Amino acid sequence: MNKTFKIYAVIFIIILIVMGMFEMNKKPVLDWRKNFNTEKKTPFGLYVFDQESNGLFHQKLEKARVSPYEYYSKKEQKKPHNILIIQKEIDDVSWEFLMNEVYNGSDVMLFSNKIPKKIGDSLGFKTGILSFEDNYYLQLTDKKLVNNRLFIDKLPDNYGFSYIQKDMEILGKSLYKSSKNKTSTQANFIKINFGDGHFYFHSEPLVLTNYYLLNSKNRYLESVLSYLPDRETVWFVETDAPLSMSSMRFILSNPPLQYAWYLLLFGLIVFVIFNAKRKQRIVPITEPLKNTSVDFIRSIGNLYLQEGDFHEMMAKKAQYFLSKIRMDLLIDTQNLDEQFINKLHLKTGKKIELIKEAVELIKKGQNPYASVMKEDLIRMNKLLDDILK
Incomplete structure (x- = not known):
């Protein structure tokens, strides 16, 4: 090991120690992104709901990590059951299967502010942003459940139903207080009869996230889920790529180790570049290949x-x-x-x-x-x- 390499190694170790000390004193930043991921413990993940889901549905819950199309096309006709969907993109073919299941007696409960316009048009409702307030209450219309309301105070979407047909039932509303202390309401939870079953649409999926479940002082979510019959429930969970348990994933998932890894790679690249310039071999001159096509033709002719x-x-x-x-x-x-x-x-x-x-x-x-x-x-x-x- 030459003297230059020892100097590089010492400098590199000193830089790692300094960066480690800065990272140890650094406060972790809370991730407020709305990921709706069952494995995330961030405020807007679904980890708590995922852990409590079997109890909420009386041990009759099945988690399907495929699309409704893949699920129902591979199964024979199921008896009427409940279907739960949370902020999940649903393709048109899957919607056809869901509507067929509802028509035959199943119930779909969808928590999403991204309901496709095509579905709204076919069932007879419209959604949109109904307010720009920073907070509001979610309250059910049933007099028995009117006290089980939830205060939405962190990054609300303010989505609701701007239009519904007369035969649809409003099960919940958003209560807004304007700057003039006036209260206004907008529908955010509706019920639609379809064939022998029902659609339940809730426009605020935040009610299922870790932040609101852990901070809720009432039984708002349980009250919403109580509209589903006590029977088998299929939850179409958002699918993610399987997580690798390799050591590299552990390194990249921790910011201090991640920075150290990138710095190590950068140091190795710099070391290789400087050493390559000093020890590069002479590139031999190679003669270009000759065109022997004419000689070949002459030989064949002869x-x-x-x-x-x-x-x-x-x-x-x-x-x-x-x-x-x-x-x-x-x-x-x-x-x-x-x-x-x-x-x-x-x-x-x-x-x-x-x-x-x-x-x-x-x-x-x-x-x-x-x-x-x-x-x-x-x-x-x-x-x-x-x-x-």
Whole structure:
């Protein structure tokens, strides 16, 4: 180990120690992103709800990590059941399967502020941002449950139902207080009868997140879920790629280790670059490959000439000539008739007698039973070269 490398190593270790000390004193930043992930313990993850879900649904819950289309297309007709969806993108084909299940007696409860416009139009409602207040209450309309309301004070979406048909039932509302101390309400939880089943749409999925479940002092969520019958429930969970348990994932998931890893890679790259400049070998000069195509053709021609196979040489020459006529002059060479001779005469300007003689020799070369002499080959070669000039 030379002296320069020791100096680099010492500097690198000192930098790591300093960065580690800064990271140890650094306060963790709380992640307020609305991820709705069952594995996240951040404020707007679904970890708490996921842990408590079996109890909320009386041990009759099935978690499906596939789309409704994949789930129902592989199963026989299920008896009526509950379907739970939380802020999940649903494709059009899956919606058709869900609507079919509801029509046959199942109930769907959807918590989302991203209800597709196509679904709203088909069922008869519209959604949108109904207010820009920083906070509001969620309250159920049932008099027995009116006290079980929830205060939304962190990053509300203010979504609700701007229009619903008269035959739809409003189960919950958002209560807003304006700057003038006036209270206004907007529907955020509705029930729609569809066939033998029902759709329940709730426009505020934050009610299921860790922050609001842990800070709630009443049973608002339990009251909302109580509208579903006590029976089997299928929860279509948002699917994520399986997490790797490798040591690299552990390093990258911890910011101090992550910075140390990147710094290590950067140091190695700098070290390799400086050492490569000092120890790079001389690149040998290599001669470019020679084009031996002409030599190859000459060798093949001499081989045919030595064998005395004039017939095969005439056939090859004729094949090459006709290919050039097709590519350069755009003349069809399938039938070597009078029409072909006239077109070749017009495009080349050569005497028609020479072209006729050349065509006869071409046909002779193409005929495997024709008797060919050396003079025929020489004459055809001269004529074809003259025509192509």
